[in-house]
Amino acid sequence: MPAKQSIAEYYQQYGRERPAASQFTVYRMEDVATPDSFPHVRRDFYKIKLLCNAQGMLSYADRSVAVQQCALIFVNPLIPYAWERKAGRETGFSCLFTEEFITQQLKTASVADSPLFRVGGTPVVFPPPEAMPRLNWLFEQLLAEMQSSYANKYDLLRNYVQLLIHEAIRLAPAAAAGSSRTAAVRLSEQFLELLDRQFPLASPLHTLPLKNANEFARQLAVHTNHLNKALKETTGKTTTEHIAHKLVAEAQALLRQSNWSIAEIGYCLGFEHAPNFNSFFKKHTGQPPNQYRKQPVLLS
Incomplete structure (x- = not known):
């Protein structure tokens, strides 16, 4: 990779x-x-x-x-x-x-x-x-x-x-x-558009309809492995990696721009238990969500 x-x-x-x-x-x-x-x-x-x-x-x-x-x-x-x-x-x-x-x-x-x-x-x-x-x-x-x-x-x-x-x-x-749109490219574009349409989250009552690779594949009427192979071929990233990237970006935006609790943010993003969200966020950013939220936003 x-x-x-x-x-x-x-x-x-x-x-x-x-x-x-x-x-x-x-x-x-x-x-x-x-x-x-x-x-x-x-x-x-x-x-x-x-x-x-x-x-x-x-x-x-x-x-x-x-x-x-x-x-x-x-x-x-x-x-x-x-x-x-x-x-x-x-x-x-x-x-x-x-x-x-x-x-x-x-x-x-x-x-x-x-x-x-x-x-x-x-x-x-x-x-x-x-x-x-x-x-x-x-x-x-x-x-x-x-x-x-x-x-x-x-x-x-x-x-x-x-x-x-x-x-x-x-x-x-x-x-x-685009003159050379292969089946893998078309499927990748459909997935990325579907993923992008889920954001931004507008309310703590709004939860993601599609949360994992299986749910996205089902929505696109393809096998999970087929979707994963197409994304790897066209982008070099797996379905799960694309989803994680968007979840982290949305979590960062909500931590900085909303007054939602960390538990509410995690739940909206598909994490029923706050510790699971904390572990996910720290794995991808190197710091827990409460520490990220406290950091000042620097503007030039």
Whole structure:
């Protein structure tokens, strides 16, 4: 199984100090020392990169793409990818953001079908020269906004990210539509859409209708092993791992943003007994939920 790189490990790899509020960051590629290659791993964050002046091979899932010109590249936590530089010195921009940065508003119907969010999509777009000024301008706006003191800057950053995604859809409509949707890709997309529709939880009285791999497989009218095999093939993660990832993300949001008790949060997420929820949360985050809730939220 491919390794998984956290956002903290990414900052360490490039010798960069992780900012206090690290749900979003953006930088110029020429400002960092990039390695000639990095291994085939999944990340626990999203990335949009405008890569220029370097040639190499980009591998993702079970496919490879030769990069010979400027490329707009999308990376999401579902798909492992690797890069091997053959020539040139990388220039351009890169922005990283976590699941915390993603909102339902960002995942509108059209954007959700983009290379950034889709399993089986084509996450590489080769912009023509006439598109480069606008793409460069959008990244420059991201850089400028990250340095601002505007109270709602993260909302504005999401708007610029959404514009970048729309540019990719406009530049490569065939790729965005997906021309090689295998049965495994279709099943994976159906599962991920079904999983995503369960969140966010709106009330302590609202419990998850589907809580485990068997229940999801039954809803999709497939065998549990078949669903698991399709997800492993397309995303590198099991059904249980996908469910756990969403449960942890929702638990973190509720601990920070609601006044629900820990027992109520656990029960809504499918844990009848609070100790089981506590153990699950600590296993995946390294700390118990009461400790996570007490931590201050850092904003830049």
